[in-house]
Amino acid sequence: GEDVEQSLFLSVREGDSSVINCTYTDSSSTYLYWYKQEPGAGLQLLTYIFSNMDMKQDQRLTVLLNKKDKHLSLRIADTQTGDSAIYFCAETHTNAGKSTFGDGTTLTVKP
């Protein structure tokens, strides 16, 4: 079955880059997502990548996909205190109708 794994915690200093990693097992994944969740809030879709892409950049965010190793990463450049949140990786595959989420990585940004 599908499985998505993330490291649980990451702590960085303000201004540094953050890299959050995710591995998945379903080789038929089509969409891979990154969501941000702040305390008490819903999930905010940050970015996504199609499984036929290697990289996607959107302002401070860079997503890298290694399909061979089933490894996905989210790099946040110039991390700010407002980036402190839980980041969820999720994957879906065609016609599955549902996403499988990782357990989330809690990013703490220290001033």
Place this chain on the structure above:
Amino acid sequence: DTEVTQTPKHLVMGMTNKKSLKCEQHMGHRAMYWYKQKAKKPPELMFVYSYEKLSINESVPSRFSPECPNSSLLNLHLHALQPEDSALYLCASSLGLAGQSEQFFGPGTRLTVL
């Protein structure tokens, strides 16, 4: 309009109450979802509606009853809940089924069952 809205934001109910959660989107999305999320855990899928028909029920207890009156609205009717049902309930929508298009989430309803 590019968002999913949910009401109420907070709900406190007793175990004998009947209440409903509401979700609305006007993006023309044809798939809508209910998720349950416990604190510091990932969302767990409960139900998927595709073209107003229930397509996935993840073995959810019958005290949760979904309803999709039209393509823009999704309800979750609650009856005889247990304290362990207290959680953040998230609604989401997508143009097609997840796996074909990106999924957008609402802010959630925080439910407390006393």
